[in-house]
Amino acid sequence: HTNARIEVSEAAHEIDAAVNLASSTIANVATGSRLTFDNGLKLNNKFMTKLGNGTMVVNGTLPRASSPVGGGIVVNRGTLGGNGTVDGYLTNIGSTVNPGSGNPGALKVSGHYSQGSTGRDLPIYTPKLQIDINGLTPGTQQDVLDVTGNLDILDGSLEISMGFTPSPGDTFDIFNFASARGGFDVITGSPGPNMWWDTSQLFVDGTISVAESGPTEVFIEHIGSTNPISEGWSDGNTNPGGSVGPGTPAHLADHTPQGKINALLTTRGQWDLADRLGAVAAGQQAHGPL
Numbered sequence: 001h002t003n004a005r006i007e008v009s010e011a012a013h014e015i016d017a018a019v020n021l022a023s024s025t026i027a028n029v030a031t032g033s034r035l036t037f038d039n040g041l042k043l044n045n046k047f048m049t050k051l052g053n054g055t056m057v058v059n060g061t062l063p064r065a066s067s068p069v070g071g072g073i074v075v076n077r078g079t080l081g082g083n084g085t086v087d088g089y090l091t092n093i094g095s096t097v098n099p100g101s102g103n104p105g106a107l108k109v110s111g112h113y114s115q116g117s118t119g120r121d122l123p124i125y126t127p128k129l130q131i132d133i134n135g136l137t138p139g140t141q142q143d144v145l146d147v148t149g150n151l152d153i154l155d156g157s158l159e160i161s162m163g164f165t166p167s168p169g170d171t172f173d174i175f176n177f178a179s180a181r182g183g184f185d186v187i188t189g190s191p192g193p194n195m196w197w198d199t200s201q202l203f204v205d206g207t208i209s210v211a212e213s214g215p216t217e218v219f220i221e222h223i224g225s226t227n228p229i230s231e232g233w234s235d236g237n238t239n240p241g242g243s244v245g246p247g248t249p250a251h252l253a254d255h256t257p258q259g260k261i262n263a264l265l266t267t268r269g270q271w272d273l274a275d276r277l278g279a280v281a282a283g284q285q286a287h288g289p290l
Contacts, residue, residue, distance in 0.1 A: 008033045008054060015039070018060070021046040021071075029054030029078055036082075043071035043087040050075040050095065057101050058082035065110035068149040072111055077125065082107055089149075092156070093118050094125030099143040104132050104163075106139040108146045113177075116154025126185075127156035131174050134163035138173045146176045151203070153182035160189030160197070160208075168195060168212035175206030 004025040012034040020042040026049050029035045033054035040060030041048075050056050055078060062085040072089030073080065080092075081101020089111035090097070097115075099107035115127045135141025145151075170191075180203040191197060191210045198209040 003049075006035065008035045008052070012036070018042065020044060021048065024048070026051060027056060028052045029056055031078075037084070040084060041087060043073070045070040045088070047071055047088075048073045050080060051077055053078045055079040055081065055101065058084040058086060058107070060084040062087060064108035064146060065148050068111040070111075081105075084108070085110055089114070090147075092116075092127040092129070094127055096128040096130055096159075097145070098130040098132070099145050100132060102132070104134050104139070104141050104143050106144040106146050108148075110148050112149035112152060113145060113147045114150075114152040114154065115156045116152075116182075117156065128159050129156070129184075130159045130161065132161045132163065133166075133172055133174075136166075136170065136172070142172050142174065144174055144176065147178070149178050151175060151177040151180040151206075153180075153184055155182075155185050158184045158187045160187065160191075162189060162191060165192045166195070166210045168210050171207050171209040173205075173207050175202070177206060180204075180206075 004021075004023050006025060006027040008027075008029045010030060010033055014036040016038050018039045019037055021044050024047045027035060029050065029052040031053040033052070034057065035054070036057040036059065038059050040062040041058050042062065050073060056075075058073075058080070059082045064085050065087075069088050071087065072091060073086050074091045074093065075095040075097065076093055077095055079096045079098055079101065080090075081098040083100055083105040085108040087110050090109045090113045092113075092115040094117060097107070099105050115129060117124050117127055129145070131143045131145075133142040138144045183203070187197060187199065195210050195212055198211045201207045201209070
């Protein structure tokens, strides 16, 4: 049995009628092109595989299921976004998933959302989840990924794009899910000067909050990539322990061979080097209270 195919080689194309898949389908959207399903995409327990570096948008009024349904969309390349409903699972193995696709919106998933590169075919593309935040209202001023089932993050990044300057204490509800597990390799995008993201509740209730840097806080910078990881940190002069002022790099003692450290500000006010959530890539910074 041969899968049906949709080929978009150039320009932007919109399908105004409701689409019902009769068989599993490959949608190949070339670089610079755009395919929009404006009135819903009903998968009918079939699968759509998104190929190509272009953008596919799922809009429409199809309601999100109350329990996970079969079928799904597998996104290999490019970008998937929209304000509609993925009628099944959504699997991101090498693309950018962006609810609203450029402007804040809510993308609903009537199954599980999973993110992780396959690690089988070279080159391996790192999956990304992009969240745009322009204000405090979920779904209209900030992106929401609204998942009926589980949020499974195996690797990849969470990229936050800010369109306004928040205040310390502001909280953004960016995920809905039945349960969540895993962690992002890196979270990028600062909320603003002298502020940082508190991700301690991200996999608990789907919220991320703005915290303010203060005199008891330091930046932790990954500066190496050769040695096995071990606990401990030093100040900018490589002295064990001690304290540094806000914004001053504090160097971790050892580093992972993959070129990144795993640092998470826990509710204990310590850096948890074992948890993958909040991992910091080489050359990037994470910060929080000691």
